[in-house]
Amino acid sequence: MPAAHAEKLATLVVQPTPVADELVTDAVVESARQTNIAAQVAGRITGLFVKTGDRVNAGQKLLAVDQRAADQQLAAVRAQAAAAQAELDVARRELERTQFLFDRKYVSQAALDRAKARYQSAFSMTAARQADAGAAAVGPSLHNIAAPYAATIASVDVELGSMAMPGMPLVALFDPAALRAVATVPQSRATALRTDLPVRIELPDVPGAQHWQTAASVTVLPVTDSLSDSVKVRLALPASAGVAARPGMFARAHFVVGAPRPRLMVPLAAVVRRTEVTAVYVVANDGSASLRQVRPGETRADQVEILAGLSAGERIALDPLAAAKH
Missing domain, CATH: 1.10.287.470 (Helix hairpin bin)
Structure with missing residues (x-):
């Protein structure tokens, strides 16, 4: 490969990086602050000012009952x-x-x-x-129902003109700034959790920068489920996560367990996957790039561990498409 091309090719020298083992468990997103508003008086719905998915401010009028x-x-x-x-x-x-x-x-x-x-x-x-x-x-005041706090409307259970009776559900809402992921951890592994270290939360259905979140706080509930022999762990999501996350959404919790050990980690973007083959472009001292099969291990955010096929000190291309053209 010409030297001019080698200078333009972005590369990375692979070096061992201390990375701790992780325990990955399924979780579900829920709201720590949610409210189901029910009618306190009988009357016909004469005003309906919100719909499902709307964002409302504290004190904003939601609906009106004939008064x-x-x-x-x-x-x-x-x-x-x-x-x-x-x-x-x-x-x-x-x-x-x-x-x-x-x-x-x-x-x-x-x-x-x-x-x-x-x-x-x-x-x-x-x-x-x-x-x-x-x-x-x-x-x-019972006939003019307002939002108790800034929230997102989860559901509207009545229609304009329908009859409301005391105790009848009207509107459900939740605070998008008070979301948390609740993970289920086997009791046998609960004592190994490093709750003093950051816990990463993966939101598979959320693209882009919001895909990964870091728990703002970690609470291990002091109760064990006798049927599943597991404990629940509440992971508070940052307030900004409410832009993309929703209650009921599937998530994964990545807990750190044990002490860090050296691993060869490379960017996911540098890895080529073709059917059953996983490879990287290795750049030689003369600037030539060759495709080499590797055995991948655990993925951590935008990094993947290489278990075999690559040695510390070797240089790889960060852009496989650019390397393939050289």
Whole structure:
């Protein structure tokens, strides 16, 4: 191969790299913060302002339930509270007048007792009516349902015009910034986990830079499943993972176990796979590139271990397509 071509070919000198063993287990993504909103009052759905997949802010209105009956009840209760307050005002003035006359011995003790009893009865009635009015005033807030926090709408279980009843599911939502992967680890391997070291989370269905995530925190649940003899490990995903990850998504957790040992690691992009043959382009001192079969081992992110066919100190081409043209 001409020297000019050799200068343009990007290469890498393969050297042993300390890499620890890994335990790879299946996991599933779930939300640590999810809410199923149910109706608290009966009524027809008169407003539906979101759909599945929408992002909403805290306090954003999700739907509305017909509140005409609640408004009528509120008006009636407030009228009763006003009437009770008027009765209390009359009873107070009567008690003051009777007390004034009693102090001057113009009326009997019995008359004063009757005035006090009337006042106490009116006072109790007014307090009860005001409490009823306060409770009725909450009604409109139950008919206008808003998001409790910034979230993604997971499902909308009603349609515009349908009838809602107390306890009926309306909307389900989750916080995309509070996702976690829950991995299942055999009990026999749980003690070998290095939770003090970063745990990598692979999202096979997510392309690009979001394919690999690093757990923000690791929690090994202190309960063993007696049927599967395994433990659950919660791996908090970074808040940025919510852009691509979703609850229910399949994942793999890569736990570090044991101490690092030297391995020959090469970039995945430098490996050529043709049917059953795995190879790399080895670049000689004169710049010529030849295809050599290798035996691959474990893959780590964008790196793959070479178990046989390549020695430390040899140079490989980073771009197989460019090497094939030389």
